[in-house]
Amino acid sequence: MKKLSPTKRLWRLLKLYKPEIRLIYVYALFIGLVNLSLPLGIQAIINFLQTGAVSSSWLILVLLVLLGITVTGILQVLQLRLVENIQQDLFARSAFEFAFRLPQIESKELDSIHAPELANRFFDTLTIQKGLPKLLIDFSLSTFQILFGMLLLAIYSVYFLLIGIVLVLALLLLVRLTGKQGLETSLRESKYKYNLAFWLEEIGRVRRTFFMSQPKSFHLDKSDDITYDYVTSRETHFKVLMMQFKSFIGFKVFMAAGILVIGGLLVFNQQMNIGQFVAAEIVIILIINSTEKLLRVWDTVYDVLTGLDKIGFVTDLELSKDTGAETLQAQKVDITIRDLEFTHIGHSSSTFEGLNAQIPSGAKVVLSGKTGSGKSTLLKVLSGILPPSSGEILLNGIPMKEISQASVFENIGMVFAANQIFEGTIRENILMGRALPEAQLQETLQRLGLADYISDQPKGIHSLMDSGGRRTPRCIIQKIHLARAIVHQPNILLMEDPLINIPQAERRSIIQYLTAEDKPWTLVVISDEEDWLAESSMTLTL
Numbered sequence: 001m002k003k004l005s006p007t008k009r010l011w012r013l014l015k016l017y018k019p020e021i022r023l024i025y026v027y028a029l030f031i032g033l034v035n036l037s038l039p040l041g042i043q044a045i046i047n048f049l050q051t052g053a054v055s056s057s058w059l060i061l062v063l064l065v066l067l068g069i070t071v072t073g074i075l076q077v078l079q080l081r082l083v084e085n086i087q088q089d090l091f092a093r094s095a096f097e098f099a100f101r102l103p104q105i106e107s108k109e110l111d112s113i114h115a116p117e118l119a120n121r122f123f124d125t126l127t128i129q130k131g132l133p134k135l136l137i138d139f140s141l142s143t144f145q146i147l148f149g150m151l152l153l154a155i156y157s158v159y160f161l162l163i164g165i166v167l168v169l170a171l172l173l174l175v176r177l178t179g180k181q182g183l184e185t186s187l188r189e190s191k192y193k194y195n196l197a198f199w200l201e202e203i204g205r206v207r208r209t210f211f212m213s214q215p216k217s218f219h220l221d222k223s224d225d226i227t228y229d230y231v232t233s234r235e236t237h238f239k240v241l242m243m244q245f246k247s248f249i250g251f252k253v254f255m256a257a258g259i260l261v262i263g264g265l266l267v268f269n270q271q272m273n274i275g276q277f278v279a280a281e282i283v284i285i286l287i288i289n290s291t292e293k294l295l296r297v298w299d300t301v302y303d304v305l306t307g308l309d310k311i312g313f314v315t316d317l318e319l320s321k322d323t324g325a326e327t328l329q330a331q332k333v334d335i336t337i338r339d340l341e342f343t344h345i346g347h348s349s350s351t352f353e354g355l356n357a358q359i360p361s362g363a364k365v366v367l368s369g370k371t372g373s374g375k376s377t378l379l380k381v382l383s384g385i386l387p388p389s390s391g392e393i394l395l396n397g398i399p400m401k402e403i404s405q406a407s408v409f410e411n412i413g414m415v416f417a418a419n420q421i422f423e424g425t426i427r428e429n430i431l432m433g434r435a436l437p438e439a440q441l442q443e444t445l446q447r448l449g450l451a452d453y454i455s456d457q458p459k460g461i462h463s464l465m466d467s468g469g470r471r472t473p474r475c476i477i478q479k480i481h482l483a484r485a486i487v488h489q490p491n492i493l494l495m496e497d498p499l500i501n502i503p504q505a506e507r508r509s510i511i512q513y514l515t516a517e518d519k520p521w522t523l524v525v526i527s528d529e530e531d532w533l534a535e536s537s538m539t540l541t542l
C-alpha cells in the first residue's frame with residue numbers, strides 16, 4: 001500500500017469532522033465580522049463625543065459595541081465546545097483503532113518490530129488532540145480577522161489592501177518554500193524520541209540486569225547516544241522554525257510600518273478623521289495579534305502532521321485477513337499436513353519443506369527435533385497464525401485457508417512458550433472473555449491443580465495478576481496458560497513445552513489428564529520429555 005503523506009492524513013482526519021469544522025468556520029466568520037463592531041463603534045463614538053453632547057444615539061452605540069463583544073464571546077464558547085467534542089471523539093477513535101489493530105496485525109508485518117513499542121505511538125493522539133484548538137480555532141479566527149480587518153482598512157485606503165495582499169502572498173511563499181523541510185526535520189526528531197522511549201522501556205524491562213551490570217555506564221551510554229541524535233535533530237528542526245519565525249516577524253514589522261505610516265499620512269492629509277484613525281489603529285492591533293497567533297499555529301501544524309504520520313505507521317500495517325468461509329463443526333478433528341514448506345522473511349532457505357503427515361483425530365502427538373529445526377514455527381503454521389509458504393494443512397479434509405479464521409481459533413487451544421499473562425484478574429486471564437459454565441471452569445482448575453492456589457489468594461479467582469505475572473510463581477503461570485488453552489474444550493490443542501516449570505510430581509498427572517482417551521482434542525506438543533513420549537500415540541520429528 002502506498003504510504004499517505006502526513007498532509008493527506010490531516011485532510012482525511014479533518015474530513016471525518018466536516019460538519020463540526022464547517023460550524024467552527026461559520027462561527028469564526030461571524031466573530032471576525034462582529035469584531036469589526038468594536039473599531040467601527042468606537043469610531044462612531046469618538047465622532048459623537050467630538051460633538052460634545054450626550055445623546056441617546058451615543059448610548060445605543062455603546063450598547064451595540066458591548067453586544068458585539070458579548071456575541072463574539074458566546075460564539076467562541078460554542079467553538080470550544082465543538083473542538084472539545086472532536087478531541088474526545090478522536091481519543092476514543094484512536095484507542096479503539098489501537099486495541100483492534102494490535103492483535104490483528106499480519107505476522108509478517110511485525111517480523112522486525114517489537115509490537116508493544118507500537119503502543120507508544122498512541123501518545124501522539126494527545127499531540128493531535130492538543131493541536132486541534134490551535135489548528136481549528138486560532139487558525140480560523142486569525143484568518144478571518146486578518147481578512148476582514150484588511151477589507152475594512154481598504155475602505156479607508158486602497159494602500160492598506162495592497163499591504164494585505166503582499167503580506168498574504170509572502171506568507172504563502174514562505175510556507176511553500178520551507179514547509180516541507182520543517183516537516184522532514186520534525187519527523188526525524190520524532191523518530192529519535194520513539195527510539196529513546198523504546199530504549200527506556202527496555203531498560204525498565206531488564207532493569208535487574210542493568211542494575212547488576214558492571215560497568216554501570218553501558219545503558220547510560222546507549223541512552224546518551226540516542227539522546228544526542230534526538231537533540232541534534234531537534235536543533236535542526238528548531239533552526240527551520242526560527243527561520244520561519246524570523247521571516248514572520250519581518251512581515252509583521254513591514255505590515256505594521258506600512259499601515260501606521262499610511263494611516264498617519266491619511267490623517268495629516270485630512271483624508272481621515274480622528275475617529276477613523278482610532279478605528280484603523282484598533283483594526284491594526286487586531287491584525288497584528290492575529291498574525292502573531294498564526295505564527296504560533298505553525299509549530300503546532302508540524303506537531304500534528306508528525307503525530308499523524310506516527311499513528312499512520314500503525315494503522316497502515318496490514319491486518320490479517322479472514323477469507324475462509326467454511327466452519328469447523330465436527331467434535332473431533334484430524335489434521336493432514338501436505339507438502340508443507342515455510343520460509344521466514346529474510347531467510348534464503350526454508351525452515352522446513354516437503355513436510356507430510358497424517359494426524360488422526362484424537363491423536364496425541366509429540367513434536368521433536370533439534371533446536372532451530374522449526375518446531376515452534378510448525379505449531380504456528382498449524383494454528384493458522386502463520387500462513388505456509390507452500391503446501392497446505394487440512395482439518396477434517398477441508399483446506400485450512402478455506403475455513404474462517406474465527407472458526408479455526410474457536411476450535412484451537414494454544415500454549416505458547418512465551419509469557420502471555422496480561423494485567424487482569426486470574427479469571428480474565430483464563431477465560432479471555434469466554435462465557436462458559438462455572439462448573440467447566442472449576443473442573444479445569446481442579447484438574448490442573450490450580451484450585452488450591454486460587455482459593456489461597458485474597459480475592460480468589462478475582463485476584464489481580466501483574467503484567468507477565470511478575471509476582472506469580474512460574475509454575476502457576478504455566479498452569480494458567482494451560483487452563484486458558486483447555487477450558488473451552490478445544491478440538492485441537494497445540495503446546496510448546498507447556499510443563500517445564502511444573503514440578504515433576506505433578507507433571508505426570510497433568511500429562512495423563514491431557515492425553516486421556518476421552519479428551520476431545522487432537523494434541524500436538526513440543527517436548528522431549530519421556531513422560532510425554534510415554535503417553536503419546538505418535539511422534540513427529542523435524
Ligand SMILES: Nc1ncnc2c1ncn2[C@@H]1O[C@H](COP(=O)(O)OP(=O)(O)OP(=O)(O)O)[C@@H](O)[C@H]1O
Nearest residue numbers: 111344345351369370371372373374375376377378
Ligand atoms: N520471526 C522469525 N523471523 C525470522 N526467523 C525466525 C523467526 N522465528 C524463528 N525464526 C528462525 O526459524 C528457525 C526455526 O525456529 P523455531 O523457533 O521454529 O525452531 P524450534 O525448533 O522451535 O527451536 P527451539 O527448539 O530452539 O525452540 C530458526 O532458525 C529461527 O532463527
